[in-house]
Amino acid sequence: MKTWIAKQKALIDFTLSSLARRKLKNLGLLLVYTIIVFLLASVMLYTHALRHEAAQVLKSSPEVIVQRLVAGRHDLIPPGYLEKLGRIRGVQSKEGRLWGYFYDNVVSANYTLMAPSSASHDFGQVADGKIVIGAAVARERGLAPGNLISFRSYTGKLFIFTVAAVLPHEAELVSADLLLLSETDFRSFFDIPAGYYNDIALSVANPQEVRNIAGKISETLPDARIILREEVLRTYESIFNWREGIVLVLLSGSILAFAIFAWEKASGLSAEEKREIGILKAIGWETGDVLKMKFWEGALVSLAAFLLGYVAAYLHVFHFSAALFEPVLKGWSVLYPRFELVPVVDGFQIATLFFFTVFPYTVATIVPIWRAAITDPDAVMRG
């Protein structure tokens, strides 16, 4: 065993000296290789963590949402709908929701305005004239609790609110652009008459019955559009699969370029390398030794690229909030949540990444060497 280790150490020594002779080329290869692993691992870690967090957080979203469509567009829920839904057996609780969008000319940002119906949330009942704002809104408008903020509503009237609280920074992923106001303020701001709602949230006594109840709702209210929680969760699952796919498609050009570069580098032996193999064979190296030496070359380069690329990707995604992806994800949004994803690392994904980055390069280095190594040293040296 000791002899075997000593032999491998000697081979690694020799491989490193050989790599050092073409320092610039090999360092360039290592750098490009590391960047490719970094990009792939960043996409993988980011989407997996976001998908996990979405599923975790949105599992508490309303079980059933009932919207009303008029001519294929959303419309307000008129009085009487809540009572009709209450008569459906299996509906445990029903709640008219008041929420909408507001475009703020001052910072050119879209806000989501909401009138929370229950006083049970952590910030208590929002009093008339008060407003609770999301952390991104506070940041963008430079607001703190106690400050005043004014909005000109769609009716042209000016409304002034006092900031009662700022939603926690940790909740930015779900509430960065939220403005919470009282029901009275919400109705007068958007000019929504009493008894009307934007949509209805329902909870169902038996989760197994959700689909049946959805069927009953569409029979009772034919103009209703029903959105189930499972569909919301599926939407997010597909969004992240799609996004991961899109990024990988965009990356595929550079991955292919790298594959060609690495294949060329690994499989096309330079005259110098061929001479080196010829000399090694001539001085008594066996074919097996030459192969082991080249195996170590491929393994050392690809393993170093994998480890460095993965660690850099982890830091990028979980310690620097995936800053490189921000311009892509931000689009034209003015308000962009700053959130630190909870690291969720999937061992299977890492194993896949390892297999697809380390294995092909190592194999690609060995095959041409094997072909060169089994030929006559004299022929190899003469080229």
Added chain:
Amino acid sequence: MHSRRSHYAFAFFALCLALFLLTFADAAFRRAGSADALAANERLVAQLGLTDLCLFTEARYTRHPSQADLQSAFQDHPLAFEHFPSGSLMPPSQHLLTRYEDLDSKTKSAD
């Protein structure tokens, strides 16, 4: 014992491997540390009845993809292309793809 290149390589790989393993320890540590924040977010979602993540605030159908209606991406005119950048990063909501027929379903009673 004189230092050899392989010793430097081993030291380098040991360091890289340690950093690699440290990411798992860090992930576990941060997961434990953010359990409260995640629970608070979950509570906020339940209390306010939130339905979507606040990832893209540029258009209403990208802010709340699960609540968007069918025509929202083509709201300007029937042949309008989707023009918000995030529209190219996200597919239409799942239920819009599978439940299109609901929109013109036969009604039993006019309301």
